[in-house]
Amino acid sequence: MSEPADIAEMSFEQALAELEQIVARLESGQAPLEDSIAMYRRGSALKAHCEAKLNAARLQVEKITRNLDGSVGVEPAEFG
Template sequence: MPDTPNADIEKMSFEQALAELEGIVKQLESGDVELERSIAIYERGAALRAHCDGKLKDAELKVEKIVRGEDGQPALQPAGLD
């Protein structure tokens, strides 16, 4: 199966993907991009956004596991409640 144009995105960190996504937004907002190029970078931007959303969801799940134990009960006492 040939590589898809956005296959490299899966290997990006959240920060890398977000930085590239910010660059794409700036390009599109400038209005200096040809229509065909705008479509291509918009599609890449959508893929980057989905990747960032997935990374954030994974992070939220990890935090939830830290805050709540396997039994669903708080594993850590919130700060200031000693």
């Protein structure tokens, strides 16, 4: 299932800010049930988007290495 186009275009910071707003509204208990369900669904999509952005960033700054003893490790990528 793909995320809505508007979420796909968001930066990590934008998605996180909206997710925080949704959480606050849901925690307040003031939204009608149907609205709460819709907010929960959008929040789930925002959470997945944030996780994907974080994972992509992590992969950009790590590289997998093989040590002399044959074990595998991760170290920061070298830039420049």
